Structure formats: C-alpha cells, structure tokens
Amino acid sequence: MIHPNIPLAERMRPHNLDQYYGQKHLVGPDGILRRYIEGGVIPSMILWGPPGVGKTTLANIIANQMKVPFVALSAINSGVKDIRDVIDQAKKRQGTVLFIDEIHRFNKSQQDALLGAVEKGIVTLVGATTENPSFEVISALLSRCQVYILKHLSKDELIELVDKALEQDEWMRHRNVKVQEYEALLTISGGDARKLLNLLEIVAEGVQNVDEVIVTNELVKQVAQQNIVMYDKSGEMHYDLVSAMIKSIRGSDPNAAVYWLARMIEGGEDPKFIARRLLISASEDIGLANSNALLMATSCFQAVQMIGYPEAQIILSQCTVYLATSPKSNASYMAIKNARQMVQQTGNLPVPLHIRNAPTKLMKEIGYGNNYKYAHDYEGNFVQQEFMPDGLNNTTFYEPGNNARENDMRKQLQSQWGKKYRY
Structure with a gap:
C-alpha cells in the first residue's frame, strides 16, 4: 500500500464531539x-x-x-x-x-x-x-x-489515541504496527497529540522489510534523535587540547592546565575559544564553591576580546591558574542535569496555581496566585511552602558540595526546610 501524503495526525482528526479526545x-x-x-x-x-x-x-x-x-x-x-x-x-x-x-x-x-x-x-x-x-x-x-x-491530554488519553490510530488508520493497519512501549513516544512528543501521532508514523516508516513493526522505547529514540554534527577529524587535536586543559583545571593541577594552555596558544588557537571554555569550567567545575570564579572568567573573556594576542596570553594564564587552584564543586551542574532528566521523564507538568503570575483580572478569577505566601512578610524572609508541581513534591536536585561556602549553604537550607534538606 502506498503511503498517503496526509500526515497521520490529520487523517485521525476528529469530526464530531464524540470522536474528540x-x-x-x-x-x-x-x-x-x-x-x-x-x-x-x-x-x-x-x-x-x-x-x-x-x-x-x-x-x-x-x-x-x-x-x-x-x-x-x-x-x-x-x-x-x-x-x-x-x-x-x-x-x-x-x-x-x-x-x-x-x-x-x-x-x-x-x-x-x-x-x-x-x-x-x-x-x-x-x-x-x-x-x-x-x-x-x-x-x-x-x-x-x-x-x-484547554488542558494537556492525560497519559491515558494519549495512549488511547495511539491505540485508536493503530486500529482505525488503514496505512498503520497495513504496516501491522504494534506498540510495545509508550514511554518514549509520550516523552518526546511532550503531550502534543499532533506530534505524538506524527512521531508514531515516522517510526513506522523508518522500519523496512518486516512483516510487523514493534514500537519500543529504544526504536523511538533511535528514529527520533537529532543528528549530531561530528567534528572534522582534522580538528580533533583542537578539542583534545582544550579537553586536557579543562580536565587539568578540574583536577586542580595549575601546572598541567597552563601547559595545555601554552600548547593551544603556540598552535594559534583563537583566544576567544579558550576564554569561552574557561567560562564554562568556572561554572561547571567550581560553581558555588567560589562564585568569584565566574566573575573572573567573565572578565577574562571580555578582556581577551578587547586586546587579543600577544597580551591576551597573560590574562588567559591568570584565569587558568585561578580556576585550577579554586575549590571545586559541580553541585550546580548536577542540579540542572538531574532536573532536566526529571523534565524529560515527567514532561510539562503544570505550574501550581498559587505560584503563577496573576497580573490580570482573568488570571485572578481562575485562581492564579491564590494562597501564595510572600516570603518577606515572614520572620527571616522565609516561610515553608511547596513550589514544585504535583508529583514532584519534596524532590531534591541540588546537593551542596563539600566546601566551606556550600557547607554553610547546607546548614542554612537544613535550618529553613528541615527534613526536606537532610542530605
């Protein structure tokens, strides 16, 4: 059977309220x-x-x-x-x-x-x-x-929509498509019914020369993943050197970090490229253990843009040594990494009504901002309340690192939140 030109989502579009999901x-x-x-x-x-x-x-x-x-x-x-x-x-x-x-x-x-x-x-x-x-x-x-x-469709409604397409669409029946696992379909489509059906069709199209298409999470990820742009092999050393410098900074070895920096400078590397990587390292590897590191790296980048070589090498060296000798923490990096993984697993959960912005009459009438506690009205400018969406209550993404600054932050969080921050 020839594949129809009309996308699956359009072929499955309801025509009356009884068909509507x-x-x-x-x-x-x-x-x-x-x-x-x-x-x-x-x-x-x-x-x-x-x-x-x-x-x-x-x-x-x-x-x-x-x-x-x-x-x-x-x-x-x-x-x-x-x-x-x-x-x-x-x-x-x-x-x-x-x-x-x-x-x-x-x-x-x-x-x-x-x-x-x-x-x-x-x-x-x-x-x-x-x-x-x-x-x-x-x-x-x-x-x-x-x-x-209009609200997001529920997980059950989306699964029912997929099953209905498999049952009613002529081309999907002809391809003998069976869905074994739904999670990747639902996550990648983000609750968008149109994307969900069209993704299902793309997956079915991507499997050739089989009598039955079995849709699994792994198959969906393989078909749906974005193409990753590969670097030209002639530029491999370019990335190996900067990787060596960053790993030396992370390992608190200023001598090795400056050596790899010198290798890049001698090779004619763009100083702005080096400075950008130092900026990333300042946040990823040092973070809240020393917040001045990000300020130093930002100043380094700005100065390098203004003066260029040869003087830029001095500024790059100063920043590199400072980062390498700073206390280290990847707690902020891990926090956003873990939070993004949770978002990918749970999709677009709605913002709780009490912490939504409510500048208009319409928004107030539908409950935006109700029961929100203004922290500055309470002793110490703090009051316990839930800021996470339903289903993620008390979830912890940020765990303070073991350094002087973040140890103080840990104590503060524990005194404010109690059991929620018992690391």
Whole structure:
C-alpha cells in the first residue's frame, strides 16, 4: 500500500464531539461548549492552551456540527485586508464562524479590525492561542469573547489515541504496527497529540522489510534523535587540547592546565575559544564553591576580546591558574542535569496555581496566585511552602558540595526546610 501524503495526525482528526479526545470540562456530557454547540448558538471565544491539545480540531467541529459558514485564517500570513474581506462576505450570509489560528500573532491594528464585526455579531470569532490572552489579545476584543482553557491530554488519553490510530488508520493497519512501549513516544512528543501521532508514523516508516513493526522505547529514540554534527577529524587535536586543559583545571593541577594552555596558544588557537571554555569550567567545575570564579572568567573573556594576542596570553594564564587552584564543586551542574532528566521523564507538568503570575483580572478569577505566601512578610524572609508541581513534591536536585561556602549553604537550607534538606 502506498503511503498517503496526509500526515497521520490529520487523517485521525476528529469530526464530531464524540470522536474528540480530552477537554471533558468543556465538551464532556456537562461541558459548557457541548451545551453551546448542541444548542446551535456559540459566543465568540478564545481557546487558550498548549500545542496539540485540540484547539483547531474543536473549531472545525463547531463549524461541522453547527453547519454554518466557516472561514479559517492564520495570523502568521493574514493581514487586515484578509479580515475585511471575510467580514464583507459574512455580511451577505448568516452566522459565519471566523477561526483565527495563533491569534496572539495579530498586532493591535489587526485585532482592532475584528472589533466591530464581533460586537455586531457579523462573525462569531473563534481564536486559538498558546499564549496568555491577557497579554496577547487587546482588552477591547478580549472583553467581547469568552476565554476557554484547554488542558494537556492525560497519559491515558494519549495512549488511547495511539491505540485508536493503530486500529482505525488503514496505512498503520497495513504496516501491522504494534506498540510495545509508550514511554518514549509520550516523552518526546511532550503531550502534543499532533506530534505524538506524527512521531508514531515516522517510526513506522523508518522500519523496512518486516512483516510487523514493534514500537519500543529504544526504536523511538533511535528514529527520533537529532543528528549530531561530528567534528572534522582534522580538528580533533583542537578539542583534545582544550579537553586536557579543562580536565587539568578540574583536577586542580595549575601546572598541567597552563601547559595545555601554552600548547593551544603556540598552535594559534583563537583566544576567544579558550576564554569561552574557561567560562564554562568556572561554572561547571567550581560553581558555588567560589562564585568569584565566574566573575573572573567573565572578565577574562571580555578582556581577551578587547586586546587579543600577544597580551591576551597573560590574562588567559591568570584565569587558568585561578580556576585550577579554586575549590571545586559541580553541585550546580548536577542540579540542572538531574532536573532536566526529571523534565524529560515527567514532561510539562503544570505550574501550581498559587505560584503563577496573576497580573490580570482573568488570571485572578481562575485562581492564579491564590494562597501564595510572600516570603518577606515572614520572620527571616522565609516561610515553608511547596513550589514544585504535583508529583514532584519534596524532590531534591541540588546537593551542596563539600566546601566551606556550600557547607554553610547546607546548614542554612537544613535550618529553613528541615527534613526536606537532610542530605
């Protein structure tokens, strides 16, 4: 069977509410949008949510089930003239729904062009945005629209979506695709249903000359990984030398570090390249054990840019010796490494409501900032509260290193947080 040109996500796009996945709070049996759609009258609205949760699909379903004229514009390539053309046509027919994808990309004049038609009911506006409409949609237009928040699909909903594609899509059935492990598919797609289905299809396409495609985590990672640019072998020594210098700094050997520095200088290495690597080392290998190391390396980089060789060699040597003889800690480096691994495992967990920013009325009404404790209102400018998303409560990424500065930090954290920081 010839592979269809239409992507799997588009082939699986729902055409009615019963086929739609997720957003039960809006389109479930008691959902407000279901009641509007089934009643045949909808208000102008802004659909706000992350990519791949069904904003465009929901707009299409509204048009299909209400059987009204439907016009779609993309804010990326549409202007005021396009908006006015749609409005002129809408005046000649009843009930036009105007869908604007990525409405946050419209500037003020483009959004202003919509105001009169929306207010008079000439068009019913359905805008889709991944950005906070409080910031990206002008207040006059926002006041004329209902804002509905679409949420990430749950793990079970995404798995069900994959299984449905395997069962219903003709090409996937022809390829006899079976999913043995879902974790890599879900993690790499980041909860985006469109990416999830298209990734599944890419994986299935990548396996050739088999009667059955078995999708595993390892297979998904192999197919989906980005190509790594390899250095030209003629430049291998270039990276070996700087690696030797950095490892000597990490090992607190200033003599070896300066030797490898001299080798690079004699070889005509770009001083800015060396200075950049010193900057990285100052943070990765020394970090909070000596915060002045990063300041030294930053000053070194700036000075090298200003004066160049031959004098730059003195500055590079000074910085190299300083870093090599500094106390060492990779605690900050390990903290972000461990945190990123957790993000890759758990995906985009929502920010707890009490620590979300709430500068607008809309955001306050939906609970942003509720019960947040302002640290400066408490003794010692500290009060215990949870800042992690649900599921990661009390997770520790940063473990202070064994040096004077971080030992003090460890004591401070333990006195503030108690058991949470019992290293």
